[in-house]
Amino acid sequence: MGEKVQRREDPRLLTGNGRYLDDLGRGALQAAFVRSPHAHARIVDIDIADAWELDGVEAIYTWEDLPGRVAEPLPVLIPHPAMTHARTGYCLARDEVNHVGEAVVMVVARDRYVAEDACARITVQYDTLPAVVGVARARDGDRLVHDDVPGNVAANLRQEVGDVDTAMAAAPHTLTLELAIERSACMPMEGKGVFARWDADDGSLRLYSSTQTSTGVRAAVAAKLELPLAKVEVVTPDVGGGFGVKIVHPWPEEVLVPWAARNLGRDVKWTEDRREHFVSSAHERGQLQEVTVGFDDDGRLLALDVHFWHDNGAYTPYGIIVPIITATQLLGPYKPGAYRVEFWSLYTNTVLVTPYRGAGRPQGCYAMERTMDAIAEHRGLDRAEVRSRNFIQPDEMPWDHGLMFQDGRPLKYDSGDFPASLAKLKALVGWDDFAAYREQAAREGRRVGLGIGCYVEGTGVGPYEGGHVQVETSGRVNVATGLTTQGQGHQTILAQIVADELGVPFDDVHVTTGDTRRMAYAVGTFASRGAVMSGNAVALAARVVRAKALRIAAEALEVSPDDLDIADGVVSVKGAPGTSIALKTVAVMSNPLRYAFDASAAAATQFAGTFDPDTPPVGDDDEPGLEGQDFYSPTQATFANGMHAAVVETDPVTAEIRILRYCVVHDCGVMVNPMIVEGQVHGGVAQGVGGALYERMVYDEGGQLLNASFMDFLMPYASEVPHIETDHLETPSPLNPLGIKGAGEAGTIPVSAVIASAIEDAEGFPIRSMPISPAELWELRRRHAASDPHPVPVQEDPR
Amino acid sequence: MTRITVSVDGVSCTDEVEPRMLLVHYLRETVGKVGTVIGCDTSNCGACTVHLDGRSVKSCNMLAVQADGHEVTTIEGLAKDGRLHPMQVAFHENHALQCGYCTPGMIMQAIDLVGQNPSPTEDEIRHGMEGNLCRCTGYHNIVKAVAAAAGAMSSERSDS
Numbered sequence: 001m002g003e004k005v006q007r008r009e010d011p012r013l014l015t016g017n018g019r020y021l022d023d024l025g026r027g028a029l030q031a032a033f034v035r036s037p038h039a040h041a042r043i044v045d046i047d048i049a050d051a052w053e054l055d056g057v058e059a060i061y062t063w064e065d066l067p068g069r070v071a072e073p074l075p076v077l078i079p080h081p082a083m084t085h086a087r088t089g090y091c092l093a094r095d096e097v098n099h100v101g102e103a104v105v106m107v108v109a110r111d112r113y114v115a116e117d118a119c120a121r122i123t124v125q126y127d128t129l130p131a132v133v134g135v136a137r138a139r140d141g142d143r144l145v146h147d148d149v150p151g152n153v154a155a156n157l158r159q160e161v162g163d164v165d166t167a168m169a170a171a172p173h174t175l176t177l178e179l180a181i182e183r184s185a186c187m188p189m190e191g192k193g194v195f196a197r198w199d200a201d202d203g204s205l206r207l208y209s210s211t212q213t214s215t216g217v218r219a220a221v222a223a224k225l226e227l228p229l230a231k232v233e234v235v236t237p238d239v240g241g242g243f244g245v246k247i248v249h250p251w252p253e254e255v256l257v258p259w260a261a262r263n264l265g266r267d268v269k270w271t272e273d274r275r276e277h278f279v280s281s282a283h284e285r286g287q288l289q290e291v292t293v294g295f296d297d298d299g300r301l302l303a304l305d306v307h308f309w310h311d312n313g314a315y316t317p318y319g320i321i322v323p324i325i326t327a328t329q330l331l332g333p334y335k336p337g338a339y340r341v342e343f344w345s346l347y348t349n350t351v352l353v354t355p356y357r358g359a360g361r362p363q364g365c366y367a368m369e370r371t372m373d374a375i376a377e378h379r380g381l382d383r384a385e386v387r388s389r390n391f392i393q394p395d396e397m398p399w400d401h402g403l404m405f406q407d408g409r410p411l412k413y414d415s416g417d418f419p420a421s422l423a424k425l426k427a428l429v430g431w432d433d434f435a436a437y438r439e440q441a442a443r444e445g446r447r448v449g450l451g452i453g454c455y456v457e458g459t460g461v462g463p464y465e466g467g468h469v470q471v472e473t474s475g476r477v478n479v480a481t482g483l484t485t486q487g488q489g490h491q492t493i494l495a496q497i498v499a500d501e502l503g504v505p506f507d508d509v510h511v512t513t514g515d516t517r518r519m520a521y522a523v524g525t526f527a528s529r530g531a532v533m534s535g536n537a538v539a540l541a542a543r544v545v546r547a548k549a550l551r552i553a554a555e556a557l558e559v560s561p562d563d564l565d566i567a568d569g570v571v572s573v574k575g576a577p578g579t580s581i582a583l584k585t586v587a588v589m590s591n592p593l594r595y596a597f598d599a600s601a602a603a604a605t606q607f608a609g610t611f612d613p614d615t616p617p618v619g620d621d622d623e624p625g626l627e628g629q630d631f632y633s634p635t636q637a638t639f640a641n642g643m644h645a646a647v648v649e650t651d652p653v654t655a656e657i658r659i660l661r662y663c664v665v666h667d668c669g670v671m672v673n674p675m676i677v678e679g680q681v682h683g684g685v686a687q688g689v690g691g692a693l694y695e696r697m698v699y700d701e702g703g704q705l706l707n708a709s710f711m712d713f714l715m716p717y718a719s720e721v722p723h724i725e726t727d728h729l730e731t732p733s734p735l736n737p738l739g740i741k742g743a744g745e746a747g748t749i750p751v752s753a754v755i756a757s758a759i760e761d762a763e764g765f766p767i768r769s770m771p772i773s774p775a776e777l778w779e780l781r782r783r784h785a786a787s788d789p790h791p792v793p794v795q796e797d798p799r
Numbered sequence: 800m801t802r803i804t805v806s807v808d809g810v811s812c813t814d815e816v817e818p819r820m821l822l823v824h825y826l827r828e829t830v831g832k833v834g835t836v837i838g839c840d841t842s843n844c845g846a847c848t849v850h851l852d853g854r855s856v857k858s859c860n861m862l863a864v865q866a867d868g869h870e871v872t873t874i875e876g877l878a879k880d881g882r883l884h885p886m887q888v889a890f891h892e893n894h895a896l897q898c899g900y901c902t903p904g905m906i907m908q909a910i911d912l913v914g915q916n917p918s919p920t921e922d923e924i925r926h927g928m929e930g931n932l933c934r935c936t937g938y939h940n941i942v943k944a945v946a947a948a949a950g951a952m953s954s955e956r957s958d959s
Contacts, residue, residue, distance in 0.1 A: 006891060013899030014887040016834015016874035020900065023833035111828070113817070189838045189846055189900040189934050240836070240900030241934050274839040487898025487935050675894050679936060683897060686937030710843035710932065718925040718938035747937070 001500050001738075004675040008492040008511070018238040021193030021210040021271060028195060028267035029058055031257055032115035034105035034122050035280060036097035039133065039349040039703020040145070041126035043095055046105060051118040056110035059264060060118065061256070063094040069224050070259050074252065078319035082157035085149045087347070088317045091252040097126070098145060098314035099350050100703055101279025103252050108260050108268055131349040131703035135288045135311045138346035145314060145347035154312055155320045155345040159327060161402040162338030167303035171294025175374050180769040181363050181752065183286040183311070183697040184690065186356045187715055188486070190240020191272030192251060192281060196258035200265055204231040207258050210239050212247040212484050213524030214514040220250035221258055236514030242486035243687070244355040245282050247526045248318055278708035283697055284322060284356035286311035287363045293371050294337070299379045299386040302337040306330065306367060310345045313352035320345050322353060322360040324406050325458075330364030331401060331411075333418040333454050333641060334372075334390040339401075349703045355526065357687055358748040361457060366770065369453045369753035373760060383452055383757070384422060384431055391418040394731075405637060406527075407461045413639040415731045415741070416456065421643050421665050424727050425452070429645040429663040437647075447652050448660065449762025452645045453750030458637035459668075459742025460532025466521050467538030469498060469545045470627035473591075473600055475569055475584035477502065477509045479541075481534040482522020484514030488530055488680065488744060493672040494538050497738070501542035502549075503566030504583060511538075521631070528640070528742025531672055536632035536736045544628030549586045552626070556581055556589060587626040592617035638733040640741035642666040644685075644750045646722075648758040655778035657693060657759060659722040667729040669741035677743045678726055684747020686721045691748070692755040692771050694720065803867035807832060808876025816863045822856075823847040825863035826873060834875040834903055838932065845931030848904035849873045855911035857904075857930070874903035877910075885955060886910050889948035890941075897935035905931050905941060913949045917956075921946065 012018055048060045063071065074088040093104045105122050109115035130143045132152060137143065141151040168174060195208040205227060211217050211234075218234040221227075239246065253270050261268040272281070287310050294303035310323040327341040372390075376383040392399045394417045403411040426432065434450045441448045468480040479498050485491065495509035502509075512518050513534075514525075523533070550561040553571040557564070557579060565574050572580035588601050618624055647661040664681055671677045694714035698706040707713045732739030756767040759777065765784045769776075800815040807830050814829050826832040826849070835858060838846030842860040849858045850872040858871075877884040886906050889895070896902040905928070912919065912927040919927060924945045925938070933941060 007894065007896075009899065010891045010896060013896055013902055014874075014883065014890055014906070015878055016832070016903050018834070018899050018902075020836060022827075022837070026828070026831065026833075113819070187934055189844065189898065189932065190836070239898065240838075241898040243934070274841065274844075487896075487900075489897070679894050679897060679940060682937035682939040683935045684937070686939075687934070709841045710839045711841045715932055715934070717930075717932060718928045718942060721938050723921070723942075724937060724939050 001496055001672055003496065003673065005492060005496055005506065005673055007489050008495060009489060020190055020238045020240050021195060021208060024208055024237060025195040025267050025269045028269040029108050029110065029264065030112040030115050031106055031108050031260065031268060031270035032112060032119050033103045034119045034124060036093065036100055036102045036104055038097060038126050038128050039100050039131035040129040041097050042129065043093060043097065043104065044125040044127055047123040048105065050121040051107065054114060054118050054121065056114035057107065057118045058110070059108040059260060061092065061106040061260070063090055063092040066091060069226060070255055074250065074317055075220065076319060077317055078321060080155065080320050083155040083316065083320050085154050086316050087146050087149065087154070088315045091255050100705060101276070101351060103280065106256055106260070108264065133348055133350060133699050133701060133703050135286060135309045135346060138311065138348045139309050145349055149347060152347040153344050154316050154347055157320065157324065157327070158342040159403050160340040164303050164305050164338040164340040167338035168292065168294040168305060171302040172296050173378060174292060174294045175378060176290065176292045177370055177374055178768060179289040179291065179367055179370055181285055181287050181366055182771060183283045184356065184695040185283040185697065186243035186245040188241025188243055188245065191274065191277040192246060192253065193271040194253050194257040195269040196261035197267050198258070198261040198265065205258050205262065207232065207234045208237055209234060209254055210246060211236055211249060212242045212486065212526060213249055214484055214516050215482050215520065215522040216249045216524055217254055218516045221255060224250065224255045225259055225262065234516045236484040239484065239486040242525065243357040244359060244526060247524055248282060248354045274710060275708050278713070279351060279705055281351070282354040283313065283351050284353050285363060285691065286353070287326065289367045291367050291371050293375065295375050297379065299375045299381050299389055301334060301390050304336040304339045306341040308343045310343055311348050311353060312345045313348055313350050315352045317352065318354040321406050322355055325360030326364040328403050328405050328411050329361045329456065329458065330368050332365060332368050332456050333392055333416065334368065335392055350699055357684065358745050361455060361745070361749045362688070362691065362752055365453060365455045365750045366753045366756065369750065369757060373757050384426060387454055388419065388422055393419070405458055407637060409636045412636060413456060414735050415669065415733050416639060416641045416667060417729060417731050418641065421641065421667055421729050424729060425643040425645055425663060425665040428665060428725060428727050429661065431645070445652065446649060447762050448647060448649045449758040449760065450645065450647055451754045451756065451758025451761060452643065453753035453757060454643045455749040456639050456641045457528065457742065457746060457749060459528035459640050460634065461527045461529055461637045462634050463523065464631045464633035465523060465533035465537045466519055466629060466631045467534065467541035468519055468627065468629045469502070469538065469541040470625065471545060471583055471587040473584055473587045473598060475508055475582070477504055479509060479511045479538055480515070480518035481513055481538055482519035483525045483530055483534050486525065489673065489676040490530055490534065493531060493676060494534060496672055497535055497539050498542045501539050502546055504569045508569060528744035530744065532638060532736060532740050532742050533632055535672060535740055536738055537630060539738055540630035540632055541628050544630055545626060548590070548628060549583060549626060552586050552589050553581050590626040591624040593624070632736065634735055636735070638735045638741045640668045640743065640746060642746050644754045646754045646758045648755065648762060650759060650762045650777065655774040655781060657774060657777060659689065661725065662722045663725045664747065665727045665729060666746055667731055668743040668746065669733045670730055670739035671728065672740065674728070680743045681726055681747040682724050684745060685724050685751060686716060688748040688751020689721055690716045692752040694771065696771055801864050803864055805866045806870040808873055818862065818864055820863045821859055822861040822863050822866050823858035826858060826871070832873050832875055835873045836900055836903060838900065843932065845908055846901050846904040848907040848931065850907055850911065855908050874906060884910070885951040886948040889944040889951060893940045893944035893947055895936060895940040895944035901931060901933040905933065909945045909948065912945065913952055917953050918949055
């Protein structure tokens with residue numbers, strides 16, 4: 001624990017020996033889909049006759065062909081009382097399509113080339129309907145996505161703590177900000193994919209999916225295909241990134257591919273291509289926000305009143321997790337005074353919206369941090385100072401905001417030292433010296449700005465994860481946890497934890513993730529919960545194994561277990577290292593069935609020692625084998641936090657925006673492997689930079705996604721991402737045995753807020769819409785120059 | 800169908816292929832070299848980068864028939880006698896990979912970059928890797944790894 005251990009995963013991945021979904025099932029039949037070219041339309045007719053003419057076509061399915069529960073709408077995974085109008089699609093569209101990319105026909109063929117050829121020969125006739133695109137259009141409510149959902153409102157939720165109206169009326173100063181933030185998407189380098197193998201003799205299904213939850217997929221597919229859970233196993237191979245999109249389940253293809261495999265009695269595979277990923281998986285972020293804030297002369301918050309309108313796309317299979325997180329995590333490290341937040345989650349005829357790294361927090365952080373900068377501008381105060389004055393203090397932890405968080409439990413911060421984090425950040429970026437740097441730059445004709453953003457992130461939400469630890473008679477330690485891995489290095493950090501807890505060499509520990517054959521109970525990888533949940537679960541399981549090993553060894557060595565210790569795979573008497581027994585021998589002794597397959601088993605045969613003939617070989621409270629299982633289930637999330645600062649330069653002529661420096665201070669409690677934590681932060685920042693400056697989903701009025709490829713969707717290359725400077729604070733979480741807080745999403749959360757803050761600082765006028773391109777900045781300059789030669793002040797509420 | 804003969808990682812392969820078959824599909828589906836992966840279909844992401852006669856190419860951007868008579872090296876052919884290439888070592892030591900999906904293409908491109916420019920600056924590395932997308936690492940450690948490998952490769956050359 002705490003060491004920069006090199007990753008266990010790397011040797012395979014570095015040599016081309018990773019096994020991603022599409023690397024499996026060579027020779028399997030391949031599926032392709034006819035997808036809707038319209039954002040909103042009724043299906044009139046589907047003609048598949050021509051496609052059947054092609055050699056190699058094995059099956060063509062429309063909704064009409066689907067049986068039983070496969071034909072029913074997909075499930076709403078996370079219902080919520082406020083979600084009065086949940087709607088989900090079908091595996092294949094029935095009568096109506098609600099976004100470009102919705103699957104209409106499935107073709108299964110000898111290979112993907114033939115399957116695509118067949119798709120091209122299928123004719124679908126549509127009656128098009130008016131499309132609802134963009135939050136503003138959805139909010140107008142004059143066009144409807146779903147006829148039976150008035151105003152396009154899937155959900156409306158309001159939470160209030162304190163009396164906002166009274167506190168606002170009494171506040172010496174108030175401001176109102178109207179803010180916008182656009183869509184982006186996870187865009188893992190590997191898209192989704194499913195490979196199904198039906199065993200007709202056994203009546204069982206093995207499904208491989210590039211998913212963030214193998215247990216979830218298993219339960220969903222078993223239910224849809226009406227199979228006993230015991231006859232379905234789901235294995236997650238290497239996964240080429242997830243970032244949220246692969247937690248949704250079941251995706252239509254996860255139901256259709258195994259169903260087709262069972263139907264055809266053949267292996268079937270589907271690998272999502274990049275365009276499919278753009279138009280038929282999921283996006284996130286799009287919101288319009290209105291923030292009204294009341295504050296005193298010193299910039300202290302007295303009342304905060306937030307309304308926002310969230311674009312949830314065409315369907316709501318993942319519920320309203322994203323806007324709930326925006327509504328609650330918006331508060332960041334601050335005490336808001338009285339707080340009221342109300343959101344409307346709205347349908348549009350676009351790809352559905354589900355969590356993307358940060359999951360609603362980037363939008364919330366953006367709203368709060370824009371507000372902090374506006375207060376500082378209004379009062380003529382230093383921006384860091386205004387933030388500092390509103391911080392929850394370390395001695396005020398745990399801090400209960402009085403709100404309900406995404407998991408239905410109280411939003412209660414467990415730990416954090418925000419003043420210390422800010423002090424580190426100011427030192428790292430050179431906050432107090434920036435004025436001099438700005439003057440120097442100005443003398444050189446350069447325009448620079450400094451931005452800041454702070455966030456708190458609820459991580460490690462429940463309900464649970466499990467760990468199973470088993471010591472083989474060879475000394476090999478097998479660890480299983482049910483959540484899946486997409487590059488976070490779980491196989492390394494979980495091995496570090498077990499090696500420490502059990503007292504065995506790191507190299508002896510082997511970790512399996514996301515395989516329902518090894519761990520049937522699990523939740524999944526999301527909400528920065530991998531290290532917190534499975535880390536603690538495998539630690540608890542290792543403690544069970546350790547206790548059992550000590551008990552068995554104590555009997556053999558005729559000492560008390562308290563006198564024993566385990567180090568380097570050997571159990572020895574404390575202070576007498578000569579009196580010892582290898583853990584692998586303890587493993588042999590733990591199982592009365594001692595066929596002598598190896599030397600250590602031969603040495604421990606049942607004829608070697610004495611035993612009591614009146615006791616059974618396995619005691620009443622005992623089990624054979626040196627193994628143990630335990631589950632970690634917390635009462636609430638643990639709250640990580642961080643603060644970022646950036647220095648940007650804007651070109652005075654072209655308005656090109658360049659990030660000169662990017663600094664991160666991050667507190668995720670105890671770090672299992674600082675190298676991996678930093679890697680998570682780097683990757684998160686890069687996605688944040690993409691979202692702040694380059695990435696957006698360009699829909700036209702008709703609902704066509706105009707930039708559905710890497711040619712047109714500007715994901716940053718190495719040339720766009722700045723060098724990232726990091727520093728860490730470790731305030732352990734008091735909530736879990738290891739003191740861990742999550743780290744996965746941290747890097748992404750404040751980036752749009754920070755870059756907006758820095759550009760605003762460079763330009764002297766407010767930035768209220770993100771992402772921002774050079775063309776948009778240039779246009780803002782032109783408008784501000786036309787209306788006022790001086791920097792435009794923030795508009796004070798005229799009351 | 801067209802008959803082609805391609806040397807893949809030092810092994811000569813002769814196969815009948817459809818003229819429309821992409822080189823990357825030939826490598827993955829016909830030869831079975833699934834270490835080279837596909838990320839985008841529009842030649843922007845570089846995940847499928849291999850070497851053709853020693854220079855990097857995006858194998859989704861070439862037809863298999865165009866490789867007829869040429870030598871292809873994939874990520875699977877880099878390690879020699881069980882010894883990793885210095886670029887593979889540097890990626891490991893600098894934590895330059897997370898999910899690993901872009902890694903084969905990154906490494907193949909990085910080797911070509913250092914082949915052309917034995918001691919690149921940070922800026923030259925960032926621009927030299929501009930055809931390869933990574934969604935996990937933020938490129939930070941990839942840039943470090945390429946610089947470290949460039950150093951190792953140049954000292955290897957001066958040693959020999």
